[in-house]
Amino acid sequence: MSDTPAPGKLDTDELRRRVLEAVRRGASMEEMANLRESRVGNADDAIQALRDGNARFFTGEGGRADVGVNERRALIMQQTPFAAVLACSDSRVPVELVFDVGLGDLFVVRNAGNVVGASGLGTLEYATEHLDIHLIVVMGHEGCGAVAAALMPETAIEKEPANLRELIRRIQPSVQDLPKIRDKKARMREAVLNNVRYQVHQLRQEPVIQAAEARGQIKVIGAFYEIGSGAVDFLIDEDDLRP
Secondary structure, three states: OOOOOOOOOOOHHHHHHHHHHHHHOOOOHHHHHHOOOOOOOOHHHHHHHHHHHHHHHHOOOOOOOOOOHHHHHOOOOOOOOOEEEEEOOOOOOOHHHHOOOOOOOEEEEEOOOOOOOHHHHHHHHHHHHHOOOOEEEEEEEOOOHHHHHHOOOHHHHOOOOHHHHHHHHOOHHHHOOOOOOOOHHHHHHHHHHHHHHHHHHHHHHOHHHHHHHHOOOOEEEEEEEOOOOOOEEEEOOHHHHOO
16 A cells, blocks of 8 residues: 555645755755645546545544644645635534544634635635635535525515625525425435535626636536435536536
8 A cells, every 4th residue: 555645635744844954954944834735636636635634534433633733833834735624604514624634734714604705705816816716615514594585585685784795795695595305304404415515606796816727727516415424425527516
């Protein structure tokens, strides 16, 4: 069996040894930063790294060790995330833990309902233009409260604060034509998945993201996190992503 780490999973013992050696010889912060480079070179590798990390998480084999002082020193001058994730702010969705990644691996944007808004879009544009990311993931989750709010009657939505109403409005188009599903859990899952697809679609219409995807720099995909099991389902194919 090969000792080469899988894409996205750094050899933390080797990194720690290299950083300690650099500290002892009085290396500059720039030299320290160059010790830690992403092993992920393209979108497919990025997807596989997230799949592998989530597999470790939901089987109970996760738990990254590279969060110590030396690993932090290696990140002082620069960051090298391989993917950006637009996720919900729900406290039950700890993105880095779900994908079992270390410091500096993911560039994460979070808001209620994982919606594409001005600030989140600007953040993802920054990641696309100025960081070496290969993937953007829009990740919804089981039992999302923001999506549930978008399913409420209009009279109930009107009672919410103005900024929250604006956020809900960004989800509503994805659930307007939701088919009648008797099972409440299944209906909620379908609503969350529809919102993920809709937000992916919105992202892919934005010029900076669209151009980066067209030139093969990044892929934009969706995902659904199941809180109970800890597993992530990925929406990668165009048929899966179609709103």
